[in-house]
Amino acid sequence: MLGEASRIHLAADLDVLTRKQLEEIQQSNLARTVEALGKNPAAAARWPGALDVRVARDLARLPLFSPADLQSTCPPGTEDLVLGDGGSGLALRSSGTSGRRKVLYHSWEFVERVAFLGARGVLGALGSSPRRIANFLYPAELNGAFSFAQDVTRLLDAMAFPMGSSALASPETPEVLRDHSVDTVICSPSAGIKLLTEDTAGALAAVRNFLYIGEILGESRERQLAEARPDLRVRSLSYSTSETGPIGYQCAYQSGSTHHLHEDALVVEVIDTAAERIQPDGRVGEVVVTTLTDSGMPLLRYQVGDEGYIETGACLCGSAARQLTLIGRVRQSVNVDSTTISQELVMDRLAGLGITDPADCQFQVLTHETGFSIRLLVSERTPSGLTVDDAVAALRGAYHMQRVFTAPSYRGLTVERVDSSRFHHTDRGKVPFFHEHHTD
Numbered sequence: 001m002l003g004e005a006s007r008i009h010l011a012a013d014l015d016v017l018t019r020k021q022l023e024e025i026q027q028s029n030l031a032r033t034v035e036a037l038g039k040n041p042a043a044a045a046r047w048p049g050a051l052d053v054r055v056a057r058d059l060a061r062l063p064l065f066s067p068a069d070l071q072s073t074c075p076p077g078t079e080d081l082v083l084g085d086g087g088s089g090l091a092l093r094s095s096g097t098s099g100r101r102k103v104l105y106h107s108w109e110f111v112e113r114v115a116f117l118g119a120r121g122v123l124g125a126l127g128s129s130p131r132r133i134a135n136f137l138y139p140a141e142l143n144g145a146f147s148f149a150q151d152v153t154r155l156l157d158a159m160a161f162p163m164g165s166s167a168l169a170s171p172e173t174p175e176v177l178r179d180h181s182v183d184t185v186i187c188s189p190s191a192g193i194k195l196l197t198e199d200t201a202g203a204l205a206a207v208r209n210f211l212y213i214g215e216i217l218g219e220s221r222e223r224q225l226a227e228a229r230p231d232l233r234v235r236s237l238s239y240s241t242s243e244t245g246p247i248g249y250q251c252a253y254q255s256g257s258t259h260h261l262h263e264d265a266l267v268v269e270v271i272d273t274a275a276e277r278i279q280p281d282g283r284v285g286e287v288v289v290t291t292l293t294d295s296g297m298p299l300l301r302y303q304v305g306d307e308g309y310i311e312t313g314a315c316l317c318g319s320a321a322r323q324l325t326l327i328g329r330v331r332q333s334v335n336v337d338s339t340t341i342s343q344e345l346v347m348d349r350l351a352g353l354g355i356t357d358p359a360d361c362q363f364q365v366l367t368h369e370t371g372f373s374i375r376l377l378v379s380e381r382t383p384s385g386l387t388v389d390d391a392v393a394a395l396r397g398a399y400h401m402q403r404v405f406t407a408p409s410y411r412g413l414t415v416e417r418v419d420s421s422r423f424h425h426t427d428r429g430k431v432p433f434f435h436e437h438h439t440d
Contacts, residue, residue: 007109008032008292010116010264015124015251019320025264027055029292036294042080046073047300056267059290060278064271065302067094067102070243074103074297081297083107089296093142094242103142104243110296114245115151117262118238121249122152122211124260124317125235130209134161134177136168136187136195137213138429144242145213149186152237158184165429168195174203184209186237188429189217189359194421197228211237214430216257216326218359220381221420239326241304244289248324251317257326258311260319266291268324269301270310281310286330305330328358334434336365337372337407339400343433349394349401354383358433362423367438371409379420391415 008029011017017025034053037044044050046069047062079086082105089107106114123129133153139146139162146164153160161182167173168191177185185192185204189212196210210225210232217234225234239248239259247266248259261268269278270285279285287306291299307330311323332343346363347356355361360382364375376391392413395401404410424435 007294008113014321015317015319017320022263022320030056032294033292033298036083037298040083043298050300059267059301062301064288065300070102075105083295083298091142092144092242104297107295110293114148115155117246117265118148118152119155121238121246122156125250125252126209127252129156130158130184132159132180132182133184133186134163134182136163136165136191138165174199178203181206183207184211186211188212188214189221190420190431191429193221193224197224209233211235213237218357220357220360224381243299243302244291247289251315251319253316258323260321261324263321270308282312284309284327332433334365336404337409339403341400345398345400349398353386353390353394362435363433364435364437368411371411373411374413376415377423378417386415388413388415
């Protein structure tokens, strides 16, 4: 079922490899990547020195490749990064959370490899294959998550129920899942919370696995699921991006935002961006990924936009694959009347009010004809009784928020404690921390 996916060698099971064996496979695949770049001078030119790379640590000599760099080199503007003729494959577009959307031309071989890694990760997380899988991810519009889940289901030899994100609002959905004894649900964290915790009639009793993708689940939502469904196994379907494919997976011993790395398929560095050096294990930095591929669009030292750290200890599962723990997106911020407000600043001030999980709040900036106002949404999981005065007093202690509150066009702040399903969601089901809305 899970055979070799392509010319890039992938192990059927990372758990059986020693650290030395894993590094040998990684080095062999890195050599294939460099060889492929050598046949495409336009691609190699994007990373001066790439053709001299021999081992993974040599990558540190290459320049970083940012989302802005990818924007300037992605199709349809140019196909400089496409290996081969680019005549067949799958076109995907990133969600745009870190800037203008980027288009990737993935070869069919790379797509097969992505599905292979996804299926291998699910087996690592659950121990055996689920039998009936409902896919509630957002389809179409050059979004790859839905088709990724379908491809993974096919490789697992399971029954696929392609529901799509719109089915989450259908009153018939619980009945469909019940009648067909669906045992596994794939969707975004916020959608999964609503679907699985509001099942008061027990229609989803057969669902034993919740596999999420697209954003960090968060401790608060994890606790809510555990309280409502203590029998439910909750795992990340994959730590993945449209640009790189799967980066990590969770084994049976992992939860939260910690993943084993697919080190036979890519190289992950955690770096101090300012000093341009690799962080020691245990130290937080920016996640940088090099895909190992000889087809599609290679990416060397690509800044995926996340922060995290490499765990210093070994996992209880015994795998030699290193563990990466994510802590959030890099530089999440919003510009409010010429003042930049970061997520870190807001969460630091709200911590004194008992709000410690970014998944429990959303900072909305509403632009009116006569100015702007702020609406702070907090979830039902936060302490009750939070008032506008409490929020203003807490936020005012930060210099940049004080500038916002004293701006001539500021029209006020409101606080609403709502069900988290009422937070603004993107078309693909993600819940951004900041949301800007223009009212007429």
